[in-house]
Every structure is written in structure tokens, then in C-alpha cells.
Amino acid sequence: MKIDLFSTVPSHPKIAFLGASTESAQVLEALLSADVEVAIVVTKEPKRRSRGSDLSLNPVEEVAKEAGVDVSYDLDAITKREFDLAVVVAFGQLIPSSFIAKWPFLNIHYSLLPRWRGAAPVERAILSGDETTGVALMEIVEALDAGRVFDVVEVSIDPNESSAELRARLTSIGIERLLRVVEVGGDFFANAKEQRGEVTYAKKIKSEEFRISGSVTVAQILRFERVSKPFGISSEFGRVALSDLSISDENIDDQSSIPIGVLRGDVLRLVDGLVRVGTIQVEGKRAMAIEEFRRGNRHDISFVF
Numbered sequence: 687m688k689i690d691l692f693s694t695v696p697s698h699p700k701i702a703f704l705g706a707s708t709e710s711a712q713v714l715e716a717l718l719s720a721d722v723e724v725a726i727v728v729t730k731e732p733k734r735r736s737r738g739s740d741l742s743l744n745p746v747e748e749v750a751k752e753a754g755v756d757v758s759y760d761l762d763a764i765t766k767r768e769f770d771l772a773v774v775v776a777f778g779q780l781i782p783s784s785f786i787a788k789w790p791f792l793n794i795h796y797s798l799l800p801r802w803r804g805a806a807p808v809e810r811a812i813l814s815g816d817e818t819t820g821v822a823l824m825e826i827v828e829a830l831d832a833g834r835v836f837d838v839v840e841v842s843i844d845p846n847e848s849s850a851e852l853r854a855r856l857t858s859i860g861i862e863r864l865l866r867v868v869e870v871g872g873d874f875f876a877n878a879k880e881q882r883g884e885v886t887y888a889k890k891i892k893s894e895e896f897r898i899s900g901s902v903t904v905a906q907i908l909r910f911e912r913v914s915k916p917f918g919i920s921s922e923f924g925r926v927a928l929s930d931l932s933i934s935d936e937n938i939d940d941q942s943s944i945p946i947g948v949l950r951g952d953v954l955r956l957v958d959g960l961v962r963v964g965t966i967q968v969e970g971k972r973a974m975a976i977e978e979f980r981r982g983n984r985h986d987i988s989f990v991f
Contacts, residue, residue: 691790692825692836692878697871698722699770702789703746704761706730707776709857711745713794716861717773718753722868725769730778731759761785773864774826778805783828791826792867793833794860796853798840799824800881802888803831808853809913810888811843813895815905818842819852821860823867825878830887834878837863849913900946900991904933904959915967918947918989923968926987928954930964949987952976 700723703714710729717724727750732741743751750757758764761779764772772791774781781791797807798820804810811819820840825833839859843852867874896910898918908931910916915927926949934953944955952963967973 690875691788692792692875693872695771695790695867695872695875698868699871700725700768701868702726702728702764702767702769702772703750703775704728704772704777704779704781705746705775706744706778708745709853710775710777711749712857713773713775713861713864714746715749716865717868718749718755720865720868724750724753724755725767726764727755727757728761728763728777729757729759764789771867775860781826786826786828792836792864793824793826793831794864795822795824795831796820796856796860797822797888798838799831799835800883800885802886804888805890807888808849808856809891810886812847812849812852812912813906813909815909816843819856821856821863823860823863832881834880836875836878837866839863847912898928898947898954898956898989900957902956904956904961907931907954907956907961908933918949918987920987921990923987925969926989927967927969927973928963928965929967929973932962932964934960934962936960944986945988947989947991949989951980 701717703724705714706729714727727746729746730744732743732747747757772789774791774793795807796819797811798818799822802810818840820838822835823837824835827833841855841859893914896914896916898907898916907916911929911931915929917925917927920926936953944950944953946955946957948955949963954961954963963976965973966976966979
């Protein structure tokens with residue numbers, strides 16, 4: 687009979703930590719603050735900000751170095767260490783099946799699985815207008831985000847919440863639940879559940895998704911801003927990013943002379959209504975309040991679709 691690796695995890699396990707994001711660093715810092723023994727940290731190699739500059743460590747490595755924890759950029763390094771549980775947070779690499787067969791790999795995933803498996807669950811939840819999301823502690827298996835769910839906490843998404851704000855909230859919850867794993871050990875995993883429901887995938891976000899087109903609605907552009915700055919392409923200015931958006935209280939009938947995709951004054955006409963623009967940034971220039979921009983550029987800006 688095959689042994690469930692998670693059932694063998696002791697209370698206060700020794701951990702191998704895999705991650706590379708700001709959120710990953712926060713989780714690692716919480717583990718270390720709770721006196722959890724971290725055998726090794728695996729993360730991404732440092733990058734140079736520009737030619738000739740010093741290497742820039744990612745936040746996970748910075749936390750590990752400060753705590754005196756060994757760091758590797760090679761996943762194979764964990765094979766040379768003794769540990770009870772591998773914790774994965776936004777690592778960005780697939781875990782080989784041979785590793786999964788040997789050690790329990792626990793992932794903190796920011797969605798209500800099986801909705802939004804994949805790279806960008808927080809952003810996809812916001813862009814799709816979801817009212818709720820959550821944090822799942824799940825088993826890593828060969829198929830993408832398809833493992834058993836050991837624990838899930840559902841949370842409401844505030845209608846004005848940015849992706850960064852939502853991710854911060856979810857990280858705090860994930861840390862709280864992970865520290866419970868550390869305290870309890872194998873018993874935490876006793877109520878594992880297979881995923882049920884419609885599977886959706888949170889594919890990686892591309893900047894082009896936030897471009898203003900002739901079909902973008904008011905609701906969509908407000909969601910865009912919660913994830914990234916929406917932008918339009920103008921024949922005169924090139925790429926123009928907009929922010930500090932709000933629904934205009936002007937009647938669309940009173941502004942019917944404004945074509946769709948045109949910014950007149952501080953009002954942008956979309957397919958189903960108007961939004962007011964607070965800040966504008968022309969590519970290569972600094973961001974400025976729309977009032978300041980309009981003092982030198984009073985004419986309409988027409989976005990090309």
C-alpha cells in the first residue's frame with residue numbers, strides 16, 4: 687500500500703522552502719520568525735538592473751541571507767538535504783515527478799481551486815469580476831495545480847481592491863494556515879479533498895490585455911486599473927497610460943458627440959459609458975494630473991484600435 691507522504695510530516699517539521707516573489711519572502715520571514723527550521727531555500731538567480739550594475743537579489747534570497755539560511759538556485763540542491771516538508775510559494779518552476787514521489791510538496795495557492803489554476807489567479811479573479819476568491823493549501827502533483835486540497839479559506843473581494851492589496855490579504859491568511867501546519871504536522875492533512883467543479887486556468891498576464899479598444903466597457907477598464915494601468919495608443923502621443931479612473935457622473939447622452947475611444951478634457955468615452963481620468967502618462971514622460979496635462983494639450987486624444 688502506498689504511503690501518503692503528508693501523513694508522515696511531524697509537528698514542527700524541518701522545511702525546504704521554494705519561492706521567488708515578494709509574497710514568498712513574506713511567508714519565509716514568517717516561518718523563520720516562528721523559529722521553524724529551514725534546511726534550504728531555493729529561489730531564482732539574481733539579476734542585474736542594468737549593464738555594469740551590481741546584482742539585485744530577489745526578496746526571498748535577501749530574507750534567507752539575513753537569517754543565515756543556505757540558498758541555492760538549483761532545485762537539485764534539496765536532494766542533498768534532510769527535511770520533512772517542502773513549502774512552495776510562487777516558485778515559477780515545475781517540480782519533477784521524481785521529487786514529488788519522494789517528498790511532500792505543499793503549495794500555497796491564491797484561489798478557490800479548481801477555479802484559477804495557474805500563474806495569475808489573483809489578477810484573473812479581479813479581471814473576471816469574481817466576488818470571492820481564497821487561499822488553498824494544496825498538494826503539488828504533476829498536473830498543474832491539480833493536487834488535493836488540504837485547507838481552503840474563502841474571502842470576499844472588495845470592489846475597489848487592487849491585485850496587490852488582495853494578494854497581501856491572501857498572503858497573511860496563507861501564513862496563518864501554514865503556521866498551523868507547522869504546529870500540527872501530519873494530522874493537518876487528514877481531511878484532504880480532491881478538487882471538484884469547473885476547472886479554469888489563470889494564464890500569465892500580458893500587458894496588451896489592458897489596451898483600450900472599441901469593446902472595452904466601463905466596468906472592465908475599472909478592473910484593468912486594479913491590476914495594471916490601462917492604456918491607449920494615440921497616433922500623436924504613442925502609448926498613453928491612464929489612472930485614477932472613476933465613473934463619470936455626466937450623462938452619456940450629453941456627451942454623445944464624443945466618439946468611442948476619445949479622451950476629451952478629463953472624460954473618456956467607452957462603448958457603454960464615460961469614465962473620468964485623474965492622471966495621464968505619455969510614454970517616456972512623467973505621470974501628471976490631467977489638469978496639468980491639459981494646460982498644454984487641450985485637444986482630443988483619439989485612441990487607435
